[in-house]
Amino acid sequence: MDAPEAEPQEAAPQDVPSLDDPDYRAGVVDLLGTLAYGELSAFLRLAADAELAPTLQAKGRVAALAAIEFHHHRQLVERLVELGQDPETAMAPFVAALDDFHTRTSPSDWLEGLVKYHVGDGIAGDFYREISTYLDPETRELVLSSLDTQKHAAFVVQEVRTAIAEDPKLGSRLALWGRRLVGEALSQGQRVAADREAFSVLLVGAGGTTGMGLVGIVEMFGRITERHTQRMAELGLSS
Template sequence: MTPEVPVDEDGVTAHRDAVIDLLGVLMYAELRAFDRLAEDSRFAPTLDGRAKLAAMAAAEVGHYVALERRLRSMGVAPEDAMSPFTDAIDGFHNSTRPSNWYEGLVKAFVGDGFAADFYGEIATFVDASTRELVLSVLEDTGHADFAVREVRSAIDADPQLAGRLALWARRLVGEALTQAQQVIAERDNIADMVIDGAGDLQSIGALLKRISNAHGERMRALGLST
């Protein structure tokens, strides 16, 4: 059950600075997602695959605009909200550049999925209108089913590919976890909101377990071992 969250007079959660941070990190993540999908499309073996990635990149722009609109309505400059997170997000993407089409698909499905679960859990601690926006931004744009079909088909044709992609996926999640920890460690606003909202270590443990379980399900969907 989603907890009731206290709100200020403007309808924003009492953890206003944490909301700004959450929207800022998501906004920059969407900007980088657009860049990455456009870049990864060069690996596409077919025009259909290239077109699908282009459509997904366009969806990320729509998410970016929605977050920008929300921040401006709060009187916050989007650049100011995004800037604290550029190093962490850039660091993740720079250290996990895919070398081929299938690594790119696994990164989008597993890496982005892990991030979506993480920020989706944080969204349970914000006000209802912000939560609705965040969850709509994190909603799958069609990449999931496409990635699963492509990767499973490739593994059926070359079973040895599964081992290489499983190692790649584990690396992605390790890097994504480091990024998430960096965001939490460097932004007391978000950490304080999560601690206040969760209430105790048992609830935080349950949160982390849900994220871990969701990751395992994604790996199984791809036909990869965890």
């Protein structure tokens, strides 16, 4: 069973940001841009992973996850258009970082692909949930709704745990793979946050934005690491 996800704490009413604030609006565009490309990338990756699935049932389940990711991508694109933004322009600054991450963490087989989905996408989801605390209600709802794919992926845990039970030697290899994923994912998250000033303002807080501050960012990555340990345990792997 998946470990319960921590519910983000909402900002105090007086601290609710407004899209009328240009600094905050720029941060939201960056956030939606990176999420939109992340969802598109996840769709393409899962569609490819479906080809590696050993059974038709597994292929169908992974293909269904891919369809959900693409639906979320479309929702984010539509919101960017509503905000008067060109979606391709909003996504473009994050293509290199996300593609580089996926190139460095390309799975070698079906099981590594499942672990990457559960662990890697889980870390990214935690990162965006933490940020959602500092968003206006409408943007927060959109961001959180785009992160609900993990709720549909209980079969990933079952597949990995069954495989390890049948061949315990797989546990060591997949645990090592999971540890590599967390390092790469955290580095990628820090890179995205550092490379974009608007994103940094959204995180740290400046001007009219409320952000979590530098100390809060350190604490956030600590919480994300704890959740990673829980996800590894769900898979029957050591972190």
